[in-house]
Amino acid sequence: MRSQPKGLTFMTILSGLLFLGALWMVFVYAPLEAVMNYVQKIFYFHIANAWVGMLGFMAAAVAGIVYLVKKDMKWDIVELAAVEISLVFFSITIASGSIWAKPSWGTWWTWDARLTTAAILEMIYLAYLLLRQGIEDPEQRARFGAVYTLIGSLSVPITFFSIRIWQTIHPAVIGAGSSSAVGSFGMTPKMLATMFYCLGTFSVIFVTLLWYRIRLGVLAERVEQIKLQVME
Amino acid sequence: MDRPIAMIEVHKLAKRFGLKTVLRGLDFQVAPGEFVAILGPNGAGKTTFLRILASLSRPTFGEVRVAGYQLPKQAAAVRSRLGVVTHQPLLYGDLTAEENLRFYGRMYAVPDLDCRISDVLELVGLSARRRDLVRTFSRGMQQRLAIGRAVLHDPEVMLFDEPHTGLDQDACDMLDGLLRNVAGRGRTVVMTSHDLARVEDLATRFDVLSRGVIAASKPRSGLGKRNLLDFYRKALAG
Amino acid sequence: MERESTAYFKAIGAIVWKDLAAELRSRELLSAMLVFAMLVILIFNFAIELQPSLRATITPGVLWVTFAFAGTLGLNRSMAIEKDRGCLDGLLLAPVDRSAIYFGKALSNLAFMLIVELIVLPVYSLLYNTNLFNPGLLLTILLGSIGYVAVGTLLASMAVQTRTRDVLLPILLFPVILPILMAAVKTSGGFLQSAPMETIWPWLNILIVYDVIFTAVAFMLYDSVVEE
Numbered sequence: 001m002r003s004q005p006k007g008l009t010f011m012t013i014l015s016g017l018l019f020l021g022a023l024w025m026v027f028v029y030a031p032l033e034a035v036m037n038y039v040q041k042i043f044y045f046h047i048a049n050a051w052v053g054m055l056g057f058m059a060a061a062v063a064g065i066v067y068l069v070k071k072d073m074k075w076d077i078v079e080l081a082a083v084e085i086s087l088v089f090f091s092i093t094i095a096s097g098s099i100w101a102k103p104s105w106g107t108w109w110t111w112d113a114r115l116t117t118a119a120i121l122e123m124i125y126l127a128y129l130l131l132r133q134g135i136e137d138p139e140q141r142a143r144f145g146a147v148y149t150l151i152g153s154l155s156v157p158i159t160f161f162s163i164r165i166w167q168t169i170h171p172a173v174i175g176a177g178s179s180s181a182v183g184s185f186g187m188t189p190k191m192l193a194t195m196f197y198c199l200g201t202f203s204v205i206f207v208t209l210l211w212y213r214i215r216l217g218v219l220a221e222r223v224e225q226i227k228l229q230v231m232e
Numbered sequence: 233m234d235r236p237i238a239m240i241e242v243h244k245l246a247k248r249f250g251l252k253t254v255l256r257g258l259d260f261q262v263a264p265g266e267f268v269a270i271l272g273p274n275g276a277g278k279t280t281f282l283r284i285l286a287s288l289s290r291p292t293f294g295e296v297r298v299a300g301y302q303l304p305k306q307a308a309a310v311r312s313r314l315g316v317v318t319h320q321p322l323l324y325g326d327l328t329a330e331e332n333l334r335f336y337g338r339m340y341a342v343p344d345l346d347c348r349i350s351d352v353l354e355l356v357g358l359s360a361r362r363r364d365l366v367r368t369f370s371r372g373m374q375q376r377l378a379i380g381r382a383v384l385h386d387p388e389v390m391l392f393d394e395p396h397t398g399l400d401q402d403a404c405d406m407l408d409g410l411l412r413n414v415a416g417r418g419r420t421v422v423m424t425s426h427d428l429a430r431v432e433d434l435a436t437r438f439d440v441l442s443r444g445v446i447a448a449s450k451p452r453s454g455l456g457k458r459n460l461l462d463f464y465r466k467a468l469a470g
Numbered sequence: 471m472e473r474e475s476t477a478y479f480k481a482i483g484a485i486v487w488k489d490l491a492a493e494l495r496s497r498e499l500l501s502a503m504l505v506f507a508m509l510v511i512l513i514f515n516f517a518i519e520l521q522p523s524l525r526a527t528i529t530p531g532v533l534w535v536t537f538a539f540a541g542t543l544g545l546n547r548s549m550a551i552e553k554d555r556g557c558l559d560g561l562l563l564a565p566v567d568r569s570a571i572y573f574g575k576a577l578s579n580l581a582f583m584l585i586v587e588l589i590v591l592p593v594y595s596l597l598y599n600t601n602l603f604n605p606g607l608l609l610t611i612l613l614g615s616i617g618y619v620a621v622g623t624l625l626a627s628m629a630v631q632t633r634t635r636d637v638l639l640p641i642l643l644f645p646v647i648l649p650i651l652m653a654a655v656k657t658s659g660g661f662l663q664s665a666p667m668e669t670i671w672p673w674l675n676i677l678i679v680y681d682v683i684f685t686a687v688a689f690m691l692y693d694s695v696v697e698e
Contacts, residue, residue, distance in 0.1 A: 283698070286563065287562075287563070288559055288562055288563065288698060289698040290697065290698060308565050308566075308567070309565075311563055311564065311565040312565035314563070316559075316563055318556060318559065320555055320556030320559070321555070321556075322555070322556055322557055322559060322560035323555070323557070323560075324488065324492055324551075324555070324557060325555065326491075326492035326493075326495045326496045327488065327491060327492050327495075331488075331491060335484055335487070335488045336560070336564075338480055338481065338483070338484035338487075339481050339484050339485075339561070339564035339566065340564060340565060341477045341480060341565075365495070381560075
């Protein structure tokens with residue numbers, strides 16, 4: 001694996017083009033929303049980012065289980081890559097959500113189920129990275145990482161539903177945030193089209209980034225191997 | 233078909249920690265009743281090797297059989313036949329000597345435990361201190377109790393990882409006496425050490441572990457008393 | 471195979487007995503947890519206005535935050551004892567299934583946590599003149615502690631093997647036990663305020679479901695965490 005594989009180059013170019021298309025769709029094609037005008041346009045990116053975050057989350061969970069079953073280190077690299085991507089994209093999601101929330105509800109943060117769960121997930125990711133950092137042996141690192149990913153991916157859905165139930169009994173005190181606020185405005189066909197296009201584009205971006213990151217991980221391991229060979 | 237039954241059989245054993253290879257295609261065999269001393273410099277992989285034999289670590293590659301059972305698949309069967317002494321005593325400081333033995337006795341489902349505990353304490357010369365907390369014991373006493381813990385369930389195979397570490401002369405001598413006693417009951421013993429003088433009188437065979445393989449092996453009979461050091465040096469150089 | 475199952479339970483019993491006996495002598499773990507718990511309650515007293523009118527709503531939260539933090543001390547210490555003197559190897563050498571070690575440690579961790587909780591309750595009652603002797607509350611504390619310890623024992627076994635050890639456990643544990651905290655606080659509050667069972671039930675449900683799922687999962691994963 002010396003130079004970039006053709007498939008990856010293709011994906012990169014495709015991602016770039018699709019993204020340009022997305023920009024056009026969001027800013028030109030999609031109509032202006034009645035109430036919120038341009039601010040509403042963040043929604044498309046916000047949803048797409050959250051979607052990528054979810055993809056990363058699921059990919060990490062699956063990679064973790066596969067690693068524990070097969071004990072093949074490749075899956076550990078996939079898991080780490082997925083976690084990192086998910087971490088970044090959920091950060092963007094939270095940030096874009098805040099930017100949207102301020103003009104809409106007058107507050108940067110609401111304790112609604114989705115936002116809070118995203119924040120908790122970020123904490124789990126950071127904990128995951130800290131855990132890996134404290135372990136020297138790569139095999140142990142992979143094992144522990146997979147175990148924690150599994151525990152985390154089981155607990156997060158339960159957390160999400162618990163917060164949901166919490167909200168119905170005690171609606172969020174801060175701001176107007178109720179979980180139905182997101183996507184509460186009606187969407188015209190053009191808006192729906194834009195949204196789906198963005199979801200598709202970002203899915204492609206996700207795969208591209210994942211591929212890059214996995215490649216990076218594999219090459220890094222190769223470097224370590226060569227280093228050891230030279231030292232001996 | 234008429235191969236002598238080996239108590240320990242290791243074939244092409246390799247162990248890697250990430251990208252670092254510690255053992256490379258190691259072959260090793262021990263017949264029942266042998267006392268093998270594994271010698272080698274620090275970092276040669278002696279402890280790693282012993283841990284694999286003790287079922288505490290999994291081989292990356294290769295075949296390991298102890299008492300006829302395969303590791304790691306049949307590890308549970310192996311464990312009940314194994315007694316292990318490492319340089320950490322594996323004892324609980326806040327419990328008495330007796331309580332420590334009782335705990336391990338239960339873990340190994342040792343029958344007739346009370347009787348066995350008394351016998352073992354007698355064997356290691358700690359009957360007088362049975363009700364004392366282990367954290368008040370000197371290192372030598374702890375090591376002796378550790379051996380007691382290891383023989384509690386009457387294992388066929390015993391593994392010692394540098395048991396003389398941190399002991400003074402008297403404690404070492406006492407330990408040697410105990411080792412002879414324990415080994416003398418037809419048990420198979422493998423002991424790692426970097427102290428040649430200590431093992432010279434104890435072992436029936438000397439193996440040298442160097443660069444991840446057994447570089448040389450010689451039974452005691454093939455070795456004149458003064459040549460152990462030469463044998464060792466030659467094995468490391470070659 | 472009957473002998474195998476009795477050996478299994480015997481091993482679990484031996485581990486629990488060992489931990490309790492050692493702790494009875496040194497009392498290190500329990501005293502650390504208790505003192506810490508008291509300090510947390512003390513800090514809450516100054517940090518939050520525990521006026522009589524607010525007490526009913528705030529008590530469950532204060533209690534559970536206290537338990538969550540004191541709990542990490544206990545978990546850390548319990549696993550550190552095994553790791554430091556290499557005793558974990560001693561446990562791993564025994565001819566029993568690894569999960570016996572998990573259940574043994576989890577049960578003794580649970581015992582310590584319950585002991586601390588049962589001491590904190592009357593002290594809190596006295597300090598804030600609230601009656602906490604409520605069977606529903608006691609049930610909640612039991613269920614919440616079970617879930618906490620089920621996950622905590624697994625994560626502590628991992629944390630203790632890393633460089634960052636003590637600091638790492640709360641970081642790993644807290645995001646993952648949030649459902650227990652939420653459910654336990656809601657359930658405790660419900661019982662203390664004698665709320666109707668229909669409001670308490672969904673939360674009690676979450677507690678039970680969490681306990682079952684995570685005990686099962688932790689038990690299955692424990693092998694991966696202690697084997698080399």
